[in-house]
Amino acid sequence: MAEAFQFELVSPERLLLSEQIIEVVVPGTEGYMTVMAHHAPLMATVKPGVVAVKTPDGKLDSYVVFGGFVDITPDGCTLLAESAVHVADIRADELQNRIKDAQEDFEDATTREDRAKAEDLLGQLKTLEEAIKAA
Template sequence: MAEAFKFELVSPERLLLSAQVSEVVIPGTEGYMTVLAHHAPLMATVKPGVVSVTTADGKPDNYVVFGGFVDITPDGCTLLAESAVHVTDIKADELQRRIQDAREDFEDATTREAKARAEDLLGQLMTLQEAIKTA
């Protein structure tokens, strides 16, 4: 069995999870990353997606995050999410609203950079919507 480490998932509203885990898969902006015990120090940005957690006793769990930052040290991992909920608590209408907002931001963008950011967010949200259907 893999060695456990402390993982905390924090949103502005509350601490969603503080537990000993054996593995966490995080949707980083540069790609998904798997965190195990004694991981090299790393700070990275997180894109909207599903965070998969395997607790120290081997039970899987999933959370939806809407961006944020992750701080990884050899002793633990802390994910500071812009917004996060347990995957079973995600409301389809809320996600659809965020997708519609991103579409409107894309249509209203006046610069190439703003259009690219809005398109990127829209793509991430659409991917998240598909991931939740299969989670």
């Protein structure tokens, strides 16, 4: 059986989760990462996506995050999210508002760099929308 480690999911509003788990899948900007006990130290940025958590009793749980940072150490993992909610609590209208805002940012972008960032965020949000629909 996999060894448990401490995981914390924190948003500016509150601490969403703080418990011993055996695995967490994080949507990093460079790709999804699976973190387990004794992982090599790493700090990475997080893109909008679904964080999947597996507890020692085999229970799976999911949270939606809208960006942030993850700090991984051999002893634990802390995800500091810009915004996060349990997947069951995600509101379709909130996600649609974020997609609309990203679309407006894309249309209003004046530099190539700003346009690329807005396009990337818009793509991530649309992918997140599809992932939530499938869940």
